[in-house]
């Protein structure tokens with residue numbers, strides 16, 4: 085096995101590290117799609133994550149670090165990949181001395197938003213219904229209902245390509261629409277400081293409930309998906325273009341353009357990565373023909 089030496093070294097140096105072999109990614113993605121990765125490591129601290137990455141580098145292996153798998157479309161065939169999952173291991177969240185919130189990369193945004201609400205801190209209400217981790221959300225500059233991570237993330241500590249611990253503040257995050265300096269870069273988010281405003285706990289809870297209700301009424305939350313498949317094109321919405329191209333309900337295999345939200349592809353049960361990719365191709369072709377817009381995918385296609 086390609087990772088034999090790496091696994092031996094990890095077992096020797098980190099005997100309590102969680103390791104899984106031939107682990108189906110379908111268990112770790114919100115799409116419920118994805119073949120088995122050769123090895124998956126589940127670190128429980130930033131130090132452990134760093135040691136894992138160091139051992140991987142010494143073995144000539146580039147790890148695939150992910151969070152809650154809610155923005156991933158993973159190939160069906162086995163992946164010769166060493167995956168590292170930050171959630172639920174890197175889950176510390178606390179108030180920092182300056183009143184900001186410190187959160188590690190594996191913290192779920194829903195938990196982070198509730199923590200902020202309980203501490204009467206406002207600004208993260210938008211993130212309550214986004215099912216990813218802090219690390220994934222910072223990396224993607226996740227956003228909803230007018231809020232974006234770039235509005236609240238003050239400072240981020242990360243591992244650079246040489247596995248040194250570094251930090252960026254403010255503009256150095258390079259945030260833009262669904263991107264940051266961490267996107268597709270090899271840099272690994274360890275933790276962030278979140279800057280919020282004092283608010284009324286009841287009002288914050290009310291706003292979170294209001295946004296949850298909006299989500300429930302407009303998104304197919306009862307079916308496996310990876311959220312919006314496409315990025316917002318300049319001057320419009322992907323869902324509106326797909327809907328007006330008459331594509332709601334279009335199916336390939338068990339993958340379907342959601343009847344409830346045309347920007348979502350849902351897994352009706354047993355959909356494959358190939359089903360989704362073929363459906364994406366058909367959507368892009370039709371929208372280009374009908375509207376002259378070349379849709380770009382937001383979800384990450386993982387192969388290996």
Ligand SMILES: Cc1cc2nc3c(=O)[nH]c(=O)nc-3n(C[C@H](O)[C@H](O)[C@H](O)COP(=O)(O)OP(=O)(O)OC[C@H]3O[C@@H](n4cnc5c(N)ncnc54)[C@H](O)[C@@H]3O)c2cc1C
Nearest residue numbers: 150151152153154155216217219220221226227228273311
């Ligand atoms: C029902 C549903 C609704 C959604 N609604 C929204 C929404 O309103 N707004 C929105 O923006 N998104 C939405 N999403 C998409 C998704 O939840 C977000 O993009 C989220 O930020 C992904 O986080 P994750 O932890 O699941 O990342 P993953 O899917 O695990 O990974 C996504 C990418 O981030 C990288 N990554 C993850 N962790 C780290 C890390 N620690 N360091 C460096 N890179 C990392 C991965 O390598 C990968 O490239 C939705 C998804 C679903 C299923």
